Amino acid sequence: MGEYVIKLPDVGEGVAEAELVEWQVKVGDLVREDAVLAAVMTDKATVEIPSPVDGEIVWLGAEIGDTVAIGSPIVRLKVAGEGNVKAGAESGGEAGAKSTPTDRSTPTPDPSPQGGGGRASAAKADARSPALKRAPIESVREADRESASPLWGGVRGGGTAPLGAPRLEGEKPLASPAIRLRAKEAGVDLRQVAGSGPAGRLRHEDIDAFLARGPQLAKVSGLARNEAVEDIKIIGLRRKIAEKMALAKSRIPHITYVEEIDVTALEELRAALNKEKRTGAERPKLTLLPFLMRAMVKAIADQPKLNALFDDEAGIVHQHGGVHIGIAAQTPSGLVVPVVKHAEARDIWDCAAELNRLAEAARSGTATRDELSGSTITITSLGAMGGVATTPVINHPEVAILGVNKMMVRPVWDGTQFIPRKMMNLSSSFDHRVIDGWDAAVFIQRIKALLETPALIFVD
Numbered sequence: 001m002g003e004y005v006i007k008l009p010d011v012g013e014g015v016a017e018a019e020l021v022e023w024q025v026k027v028g029d030l031v032r033e034d035a036v037l038a039a040v041m042t043d044k045a046t047v048e049i050p051s052p053v054d055g056e057i058v059w060l061g062a063e064i065g066d067t068v069a070i071g072s073p074i075v076r077l078k079v080a081g082e083g084n085v086k087a088g089a090e091s092g093g094e095a096g097a098k099s100t101p102t103d104r105s106t107p108t109p110d111p112s113p114q115g116g117g118g119r120a121s122a123a124k125a126d127a128r129s130p131a132l133k134r135a136p137i138e139s140v141r142e143a144d145r146e147s148a149s150p151l152w153g154g155v156r157g158g159g160t161a162p163l164g165a166p167r168l169e170g171e172k173p174l175a176s177p178a179i180r181l182r183a184k185e186a187g188v189d190l191r192q193v194a195g196s197g198p199a200g201r202l203r204h205e206d207i208d209a210f211l212a213r214g215p216q217l218a219k220v221s222g223l224a225r226n227e228a229v230e231d232i233k234i235i236g237l238r239r240k241i242a243e244k245m246a247l248a249k250s251r252i253p254h255i256t257y258v259e260e261i262d263v264t265a266l267e268e269l270r271a272a273l274n275k276e277k278r279t280g281a282e283r284p285k286l287t288l289l290p291f292l293m294r295a296m297v298k299a300i301a302d303q304p305k306l307n308a309l310f311d312d313e314a315g316i317v318h319q320h321g322g323v324h325i326g327i328a329a330q331t332p333s334g335l336v337v338p339v340v341k342h343a344e345a346r347d348i349w350d351c352a353a354e355l356n357r358l359a360e361a362a363r364s365g366t367a368t369r370d371e372l373s374g375s376t377i378t379i380t381s382l383g384a385m386g387g388v389a390t391t392p393v394i395n396h397p398e399v400a401i402l403g404v405n406k407m408m409v410r411p412v413w414d415g416t417q418f419i420p421r422k423m424m425n426l427s428s429s430f431d432h433r434v435i436d437g438w439d440a441a442v443f444i445q446r447i448k449a450l451l452e453t454p455a456l457i458f459v460d
Contacts, residue, residue, distance in 0.1 A: 001079070001080065002080070002084075003076055003084075004076070004078075004079045005075070005076055005083075006052070006073070006075040006077070007071050007073050007074065008040065008069070008071060008072050009070070010070055011040060011042055011047045012045065012047075012369060015042045015070065017067050017069045017070060018041060018068055018070070019041045019066070019067050019068075019236060020039075020065065020068055021040060021041045021046065021064065021235055021236040022039040022176045023060065024037055025037050025075075026057065026197050026201075027057050027059065027198070028056070029057045031051050031054065031057065032054055033051060033052065034050045034051065035050065035051050036048045036049070036051075037050065037051050038074065038075075040068070041236045041237065041240075045369055045372075046365060051077070053077060054079065055077030055078055055079035056077060056078040057076075057077055058076050058077060059075065060074070061076075062074055064176065064233070065233050065239075172191075172228070172230050173190040173191055173193065173200075174197070174200055174201040175190055175195070175201065175202040176201075179203070179204065181332065183207060186211065188207060188210060190202060193210045236333075236334075237333050241334055241335050248395070249393060252433070253432045253433060254394060254429045254432065255429065255435070255437055256392070256427060256428065257427075257428050257430070257440050257441060258389050258427045259425065259426050259428075259445070259448055260424075261423070261424050261426060261451050261452060262412065262421050262422070263288070263423070263424050263451060264422045265452065266288070266454045267422050269454045270291065273286055274286055284353045284356055287355075288404070289327070289351075289352075289355060289381065290348045290351040290355065291451065291457060292379065292402070292451070293325055293340065293343050293355075294343070294347075295446075295447045295450040296325065296402065296447060297323050297343050297344045298446070298450060299443055299446040299450070300323055300344075300377070302446060303439060303442065303446075304321075305434070306400045306430075307376045308320060308376065308434070309397045309399070310397050310399050310431060310433070310434055311397065312433070317399070317434055322341070322342050322344060323342065323343045323377070324342065324343070324374050324376045325375065325376075325378070325379060326375030326398075327359070328378060328379065328381070329362045331362050331365070333365065337372060338358035338359065338361065338362045339358070339371060339372065339374050339375040340355055348457070358371060375395060375398065377399075377400050377401070378395040378398060378400075378401045379402050379404065380392050380401060380402070380403050380404070381403070381404035382406070384406055386404060386405040389405060389425055390427045391427065392429045394431060398431075399430060399435055400429070400443075401428065403427040403429070404426065405425040405426070408422075408424070409421070409423070426444060428440070428444055
């Protein structure tokens, strides 16, 4: 028997560290080669770390929410063969993980008779690098979860997780964000599920076992006080969003400008273009955003200072020629900002097609680092829930953000009578250190003129 150390691999160019957002295994688990061990996050990309060998987990090197340096040992396994750690090696290099375990380590349990320490040789594992699979953290391989093999980490001998008893009143369940999301979608009260992980932590197998028992009917009589308090650690994408928002609000003095826009003509044109018979390549359905993007391109041509990044440490404004428009998008994991690059070189339909592609990639969790970075100005929209007015937070280090509010039919006085018109507010924020209120107003008034007379958008 030998020991195999898995270090955090290089998960992206220029990345020095990553945040551990989920463990899929615990000490004592038997895992197969390629089974997912953990998920880490860098910027807004989540990467799964697979096992390169069969073996038994004997040590985990970090807690959920910890920041781990690239190359640091994160898992030790007991494997058949020599492993990749020399016997009696001192701390450092491959043997670094042989040092005193962290608080997460527990005494190594007796190996399962069925396990045998794994079937793959360490030499085979050394000849290949772990495959990094980009996916949402909840996408655990179903084949591994449902397998009856004793090598699946979590339940030995292919059995189901123990059901146990419901938690005591006030006792909070320990579960990762992926488990909580799955339980929410399945309508499962995690307080009623017994956990089989360390310290009672809930795992996917526990949810499977609970759901297999059938509908759970809670008996409630009358009204009752709920004094439960759930402590939720801010990790992963949510922590990065919090850091970015705090940075923007602490460094940027915002000025927000709200303008009312009559989009009746624009909506008529949009409906007509969507009904038009299309020839050749299929054109995407047009929403409001591609028109706004093209209007922004034209307005930026008159005021290029709005399309810039402010390096406040160096005291330099980087004014860009290319218009790279970030579109703030809500996903199941949180807020991300995919970027439509070079909007100045795209027509209305190309903008729509690229916007659709990026939105789907963001929702599915497959958007790349390049697709989520490099914006020079941002649009934020809540669609039909957009409210009457908002105060958008600038996407640091940009100097402007346009907020789209919901569209409503309102009575508008035309000089002789009130007539129904489709109206919409633009709530936009600017960095008042480099953008004066007058320049902000001129910029929005130019966009207003283009959207209210949409034919001008198509005039070069």
